[in-house]
Structures are given as C-alpha cells and as structure tokens.
Amino acid sequence: MEEPGTIYFTGTAGAGKTSLVRAFAEWTRSAGYDAAVVNLDPGSEASEDAADVDIREWVRLADLQDEYGLGPNGAQVVAADMIALKVFEVKQAVQEQKADYILIDTPGQIELFAFREASKAIVDALSGDRSVIAFLYDPVLARTAAGFVSLLMLGATVEFRFRLPTVNILAKSDVLSPEQLREVMSWSDDPGMLYDAIGRDTPTPDVQLSTELFRAIENMAPLVDLVPTSAKEASGLEDLYRSFQRVFAGGEDLEPSHAPSNE
Ligand SMILES: Nc1nc2c(ncn2[C@@H]2O[C@H](COP(=O)(O)OP(=O)(O)OP(=O)(O)O)[C@@H](O)[C@H]2O)c(=O)[nH]1
Numbered sequence: 329m330e331e332p333g334t335i336y337f338t339g340t341a342g343a344g345k346t347s348l349v350r351a352f353a354e355w356t357r358s359a360g361y362d363a364a365v366v367n368l369d370p371g372s373e374a375s376e377d378a379a380d381v382d383i384r385e386w387v388r389l390a391d392l393q394d395e396y397g398l399g400p401n402g403a404q405v406v407a408a409d410m411i412a413l414k415v416f417e418v419k420q421a422v423q424e425q426k427a428d429y430i431l432i433d434t435p436g437q438i439e440l441f442a443f444r445e446a447s448k449a450i451v452d453a454l455s456g457d458r459s460v461i462a463f464l465y466d467p468v469l470a471r472t473a474a475g476f477v478s479l480l481m482l483g484a485t486v487e488f489r490f491r492l493p494t495v496n497i498l499a500k501s502d503v504l505s506p507e508q509l510r511e512v513m514s515w516s517d518d519p520g521m522l523y524d525a526i527g528r529d530t531p532t533p534d535v536q537l538s539t540e541l542f543r544a545i546e547n548m549a550p551l552v553d554l555v556p557t558s559a560k561e562a563s564g565l566e567d568l569y570r571s572f573q574r575v576f577a578g579g580e581d582l583e584p585s586h587a588p589s590n591e
C-alpha cells in the first residue's frame with residue numbers, strides 16, 4: 329500500500345483549521361478516498377466524535393489545569409510537551425486507521441505548535457515522505473497589506489521550522505467581497521501590487537519598508553500561491569486537493585519552497 333498523505337493544518341487562532349479539516353475530510357471521502365481526522369489540539373472544545381484519533385484521549389487541557397492549578401497558557405505549554413510523550417500511542421492509532429490521507433488539526437495557539445521542540449518531535453514521528461503543511465491565512469488579517477506580509481513571514485517561519493513543503497490557503501474566503509478576494513490574490517501574484525498597498529496603509533515615510541525587506545517580500549510573495557477555500561460553502565476543496573497532490577507527486581524532488589536553492 330502507498331504511504332498515506334499526511335497533512336498538518338496550521339494557522340493563527342481561529343483561522344478556520346478545525347472547520348477546514350472537517351470540510352476537507354468530507355470532500356475527500358466523497359471523492360472516494362479514506363481520510364482519517366486526527367485532533368492534536370488538547371484544548372479543543374469540539375466533539376470528540378468528529379476525530380478518528382483524538383489527543384484528548386491521552387492529554388486534556390482542562391484536566392491539566394485542574395491537576396496542576398495552571399492557567400490556560402501554562403497548561404498549553406505543559407500539554408504540548410506531554411503530547412510528545414504520547415507520540416508512540418498516537419502514531420499507532422493513526423496507522424490503525426489505514427487511511428489514504430491523514431488530516432491533522434493542530435492547536436489553536438500556533439506558537440505552541442510551531443516553536444516548541446515537542447511539536448517537532450511529533451511531526452517527525454508522524455511524517456513520512458508524503459507530508460505537507462497546510463498553512464491557513466485568516467482573511468481578517470490577510471485582507472490588509474500589513475497583515476498579509478505578517479502571514480507571509482509566519483508561514484515561512486513554520487515552513488522553516490518543520491522543513492516540510494507548504495500549501496498556503498486563504499481560509500474562510502466567503503467572508504471577503506469579490507473585490508477584496510481579487511486584491512488579496514493579486515498580492516501573491518504581483519509583489520508590486522502588495523508594495524503599493526503597503527504604501528497606502530503606511531503613508532508616513534519613516535515607517536516605509538526598507539528596500540532590503542521589500543526584496544525579501546518580493547521574492548517570497550510569488551511562492552505563496554494562495555488557494556482560496558471556504559469550509560462554510562465547501563468551496564475550493566478540489567483545488568486544495570490538487571495542490572496537495574502536486575506536492576505528493578513531487579516526492580523527494582520537492583524542497584520546502586522557501587529553502588535557499590543551491591544553484
Ligand atoms: N464564514 C466562515 N466562517 C468560518 C469558516 N470556517 C470557520 N469559520 C468560523 O470561524 C471560527 C473559527 O473556526 P475554527 O474552525 O474553530 O477555527 P480554528 O482555527 O480551528 O480555531 P482554534 O482551534 O480555536 O484556533 C468559527 O466561528 C467558525 O464558525 C468559513 O469557511 N467561513
């Protein structure tokens with residue numbers, strides 16, 4: 329059997345990860361593939377029935393808060409490390425699913441997923457050759473030029489941490505008007521449009537971007553290749569599937585898109 333495709337859905341709090349995982353699982357199943365949903369968020373308040381493998385079976389945020397008298401943030405940090413101790417159990421439960429696609433929902437607080445060593449250990453343990461990060465752009469942030477640039481950098485940081493190819497997604501695209509959607513999409517096609525929009529948002533000369541920073545953005549923006557999706561309207565899911573397939577088909581030749589080339 330071919331190794332399953334493993335997809336980590338990540339993005340800022342409330343970006344739409346859980347909703348997109350579910351909508352994409354439904355789409356994938358209706359297209360005739362087996363998709364297993366894995367919840368890695370110990371603080372999730374969603375029903376446990378929706379996930380095939382749920383970290384809350386082993387680590388639950390509310391229990392940690394009660395047990396150790398921790399606040400929500402402290403408990404998240406402890407939980408992130410405890411998840412790493414359960415990685416063998418999680419991996420076994422995931423393998424038992426025998427699915428074509430493993431869709432992994434990650435914790436709401438992206439810094440816990442992106443910056444803690446424990447998460448790297450989990451991703452290393454669960455990832456095979458066919459693994460990808462799905463990085464969600466929250467449209468509320470993405471629709472301003474400054475927010476778009478921040479997400480561009482955050483996405484690159486996540487990619488750099490995990491060294492996995494990344495598919496960038498404009499989530500909840502239904503909340504944007506057609507004009508807003510066109511503008512946001514133009515920023516990843518044409519860095520000049522992004523630069524103009526940054527200038528419009530920050531007209532004071534001393535807060536203009538330095539040439540060096542703009543050069544970095546100019547190089548990064550075209551690599552973003554945003555895929556607009558909406559879990560609410562179940563739109564863009566086929567395009568998303570194709571983007572994942574392109575990454576999986578690239579196999580070993582595919583390097584993280586922001587990695588410096590050797591040429
Ligand atoms: N309009 C619209 N709203 C959405 C969509 N997807 C999610 N939402 C709403 O956005 C909010 C956050 O959605 P979630 O799916 O819980 O986002 P999340 O990234 O998993 O959130 P955390 O795990 O708490 O970080 C909820 O109120 C959802 O109803 C979408 O495609 N369109």
Ligand SMILES: [Mg+2]
Binds near residue numbers: 347435
């Ligand atoms: Mg969630």
